Amino acid sequence: VSGTDGRISPFEGLNPTAPAVILVYPQLGENIGMAARAMLNCGLSDLRLVQPRDGWPSEKARRASAGADQVLEDAGLFETVSDAIHDLDLIYAASTRQRSMTKPVFTPPAAASAMRERNLPGTGIMFGNEAMGLNNDHLALADAMVSVPLNEEFSSLNLAQAVLITAYEWFKAADATPEIQMPMTHTRPANKEELMGLFEHLERDLDAGGFFHIREKRPIMVRNLRNLLQRAKLTEQEVRTLRGVISGLVNYRPPED
Amino acid sequence: VSGTDGRISPFEGLNPTAPAVILVYPQLGENIGMAARAMLNCGLSDLRLVQPRDGWPSEKARRASAGADQVLEDAGLFETVSDAIHDLDLIYAASTRQRSMTKPVFTPPAAASAMRERNLPGTGIMFGNEAMGLNNDHLALADAMVSVPLNEEFSSLNLAQAVLITAYEWFKAADATPEIQMPMTHTRPANKEELMGLFEHLERDLDAGGFFHIREKRPIMVRNLRNLLQRAKLTEQEVRTLRGVISGLVNYRPPED
Numbered sequence: 001v002s003g004t005d006g007r008i009s010p011f012e013g014l015n016p017t018a019p020a021v022i023l024v025y026p027q028l029g030e031n032i033g034m035a036a037r038a039m040l041n042c043g044l045s046d047l048r049l050v051q052p053r054d055g056w057p058s059e060k061a062r063r064a065s066a067g068a069d070q071v072l073e074d075a076g077l078f079e080t081v082s083d084a085i086h087d088l089d090l091i092y093a094a095s096t097r098q099r100s101m102t103k104p105v106f107t108p109p110a111a112a113s114a115m116r117e118r119n120l121p122g123t124g125i126m127f128g129n130e131a132m133g134l135n136n137d138h139l140a141l142a143d144a145m146v147s148v149p150l151n152e153e154f155s156s157l158n159l160a161q162a163v164l165i166t167a168y169e170w171f172k173a174a175d176a177t178p179e180i181q182m183p184m185t186h187t188r189p190a191n192k193e194e195l196m197g198l199f200e201h202l203e204r205d206l207d208a209g210g211f212f213h214i215r216e217k218r219p220i221m222v223r224n225l226r227n228l229l230q231r232a233k234l235t236e237q238e239v240r241t242l243r244g245v246i247s248g249l250v251n252y253r254p255p256e257d
Numbered sequence: 258v259s260g261t262d263g264r265i266s267p268f269e270g271l272n273p274t275a276p277a278v279i280l281v282y283p284q285l286g287e288n289i290g291m292a293a294r295a296m297l298n299c300g301l302s303d304l305r306l307v308q309p310r311d312g313w314p315s316e317k318a319r320r321a322s323a324g325a326d327q328v329l330e331d332a333g334l335f336e337t338v339s340d341a342i343h344d345l346d347l348i349y350a351a352s353t354r355q356r357s358m359t360k361p362v363f364t365p366p367a368a369a370s371a372m373r374e375r376n377l378p379g380t381g382i383m384f385g386n387e388a389m390g391l392n393n394d395h396l397a398l399a400d401a402m403v404s405v406p407l408n409e410e411f412s413s414l415n416l417a418q419a420v421l422i423t424a425y426e427w428f429k430a431a432d433a434t435p436e437i438q439m440p441m442t443h444t445r446p447a448n449k450e451e452l453m454g455l456f457e458h459l460e461r462d463l464d465a466g467g468f469f470h471i472r473e474k475r476p477i478m479v480r481n482l483r484n485l486l487q488r489a490k491l492t493e494q495e496v497r498t499l500r501g502v503i504s505g506l507v508n509y510r511p512p513e514d
Contacts, residue, residue, distance in 0.1 A: 013410070038418055041410045068411065100442040102492050109429075110436035148425070149434040151300045153270070154325065161295055161421050168405070168422055172366075177406040179367035184355040235359050 011045055011070065014241035019092075019115055019170060020046035020124040021163055022084050024138060027053045033064025034160035036071040037105045041169035047075040048084045048124070048169075073243050081126070086248050089122040090115075093134050093142035094162050096155055101136070104144045110144040125166050130159050187235040194239045199226050201243050268302055268327065276349075276427060277303035277381040278420055279341050281395060284310045284387045290321025291417035293328040293382075299424035304332040305341045305381070318483055338383070338395050346379040348371075350391050350399035351419050353412055358393070361401045368403040369426035382423050387416050444492040451496045456483050458500055462507050 007207060021039055026032050026049060036047055056077050065072055078084035085091055092111050106114065126142060128134035139145065144206050148157060148165050157165070190198075203212075203222055212218040234242070278296055283289050283306060293304055306313060313334055322329055335341035342348055349368050363371065372380050383399060385391035396402065405414060405422050414422070447455075460469075460479055469475040491499070 011410075034415060034418070037415060040411045041407045041414055041418075066413065066415065097303075100440070101442065102439065102441060102495070105440060107434055107436050149432045150298045150428065151271075153268075154297045156295060156323065157298055157325065158291060161291070161298075161418070162420050162423060166423055171407065175406045177364055179364050181362045182359065183357070183362060184359060187359065194390045238359075 014043050014045050015032035015174075017115070017119055017121050017123070018044045018046065020044075020088060020125050020179055021049055021167070022048045022050065022081070022091075023052070023127040023129070023159070023163075024050045024081055024084075024126060024134060025053065025129040025132075026127075026159065027060035028159075029054055029060030030064040031130060031159040031178075032058060033066075033068075033072065035163040036061070036065045037073070038160055038164035039070040039167050040071050041199040042164070042171035044170070045071050045074065047071050048078060049075055050081055050084050051090055052077075053129075064084050073239045081141060082189045085141065086128070087122070088124040090118070090124070091142040092123075092125045092144050092146045092164060092166075093139050094125060094147070095134055095139065095145045096147055096157065097148070101139055101145075103139070103142065106144055106146045107167050108146055108148055108169040109173065111144070111166065111175040115170060116173045127159060127162055182233075184235065187237040190236045192233045194232065194236055195230070198229065198234075198239045200231040202246055205246055209250075258514060267323040271300050272380050272431075273300055274372070274376055275301045275303065277305055277345060278424070279302075279305045279307065279348075279381050279383040279459050280309070280386070280416070280420075281307045281338055281341075282310060282386040282389075283384075283393060283416065284314035285416075286311055286317030287321040288387060288416040289315060290318035290323075290329065290422040291329060292319070293322045293332070295421035295423075296424050297328050298421070299428035301424050302331065302426070304328050305335060307335045307338055307341050309334075309484040310386075342381055342383070342398065344379070345381040347375070347381070349380070349382045349401050350396050351382060351384045351404070351423060351424075352391055352396065352402045353404055353407070353414065354373070358396055359477055360389075360396070360399065363401055363403045365403055365405055365423050365426040366430070366448055368401070368423065369430040372427060373430045382420075384416060399453045425470055428499040439490075441492065444494040447493045447496045449492045451493055452487070452491065455486065455491075455496045455499055459503055462503055466507075474512070 023032060023036065029052075032049065039045065047250060052058065054060075056075075057072065061072055062069060065088060076084065082213065092106065111125075125146065126138065128138065146166060148162065150157065152257075183235065199222075202225065206212060212221060218239060229242075232238075276302060278292065286309075288337060289306065289309060296302065307326060309315065311317075313332075313413075314329065318329055319326055321322060324373065331339065349363065382403065383391060383395065385395065404425060405419065407414065445482075456479075459482065469478060
């Protein structure tokens with residue numbers, strides 16, 4: 001839905017099966033704001049807060065959200081975890097600590113895949129606060145845990161960073177961006193005829209300049225030059241630029257004093 | 258290397274081929290600190306700063322690093338991007354904006370795979386600052402770009418969040434954590450004999466309680482109960498608990514007034 005100022009809403013096109021994010025007893029407004037920003041970066045908008053320590057609304061949260069104000073304004077405020085999740089039916093609990101509970105522990109991409117495959121509203125991801133994480137009573141309300149594999153010697157994630165990773169994996173699980181793209185604006189890859197023109201131009205002028213004075217080395221030197229130019233994957237524009245560079249160097253005259 | 262206080266250093270076992278992180282003109286100490294924390298979370302330790310705006314060292318950075326002090330203390334401080342990357346040979350530039358440059362654009366997992374496959378020191382990932390990102394002269398120093406696919410209506414990532422995602426993908430590319438684990442402490446999955454004991458115990462006591470009073474519905478009700486109990490993937494301990502629960506209910510006596 002477009003806003004009244006005519007800008008496209010950041011909620012435009014958000015997926016109704018996107019999981020809710022439940023922050024349990026969050027402490028710092030900055031972290032709530034950064035979590036909201038990370039959510040919206042990844043197409044999530046349903047934020048639920050259980051007893052934020054420093055009150056609500058929070059100006060610090062708003063500033064840290066860097067424009068994700070709407071996520072904060074729409075955030076639900078709850079007294080208990082049970083209230084916050086009452087309308088949901090599948091809860092993942094973010095937890096880094098090893099627990100004695102017999103409950104499946106998903107990696108973030110595995111949780112994301114499971115949510116995408118389920119393809120239903122009603123999912124939530126629950127995060128504990130900065131100091132304590134989730135307690136065992138909260139974990140007992142969850143269907144599964146999600147745990148980010150990290151450097152075991154330093155594995156404590158910032159709250160907003162934990163939200164980001166799970167949200168990012170959810171976004172990525174349905175994202176079709178090619179792994180590697182090569183942008184081509186106003187140009188195209190040089191074809192082999194153009195490349196050959198460059199090679200022969202360079203080699204002819206190097207012959208004229210005496211560069212290949214050890215004749216028996218000429219073939220290997222030519223191959224080396226062709227290989228490195230080939231490796232650069234030149235565009236048609238760049239081939240023309242390089243031919244201009246060769247001409248520029250051939251026209252070199254020592255500066256007059 | 259263990260610290261003098263006997264604790265294991267968070268740098269213990271870090272991979273020497275881990276990429277350096279270069280922050281170009283970073284503004285907020287908090288973001289530098291959170292980036293350091295995210296790096297160490299993911300096994301990176303080589304942080305390089307080009308002209309941090311608010312001076313260096315930074316108390317705000319230290320506080321936000323949440324224990325990744327050593328990354329900050331070891332951080333290199335440079336006047337120019339060229340100085341900061343002089344000893345590296347493969348640079349990825351983090352960039353969200355579409356550019357007119359003809360330079361490959363990797364997703365974070367694709368960049369991570371490429372770095373892992375290369376398996377050599379000398380890689381760096383360069384990040385622009387909070388306000389401007391990297392300029393075109395900085396991008397011209399990079400071998401490739403890395404861009405995080407995000408909600409196109411709200412794609413501006415916090416600096417430390419961008420560092421986290423690239424670092425996390427690098428960590429994950431060599432991480433062997435199973436996608437889904439089921440922790441079993443002091444127990445094991447119930448075997449089918451134990452499960453059958455539970456089913457029969459429950460059905461016998463329900464028969465005695467008159468629960469199956471519509472005889473022709475008994476088979477389907479039994480199957481439903483067996484299915485839901487089966488789906489819970491009970492442990493041996495939990496089977497014993499549930500049998501205790503059945504006995505507890507059978508022993509029910511109305512409270513005396």
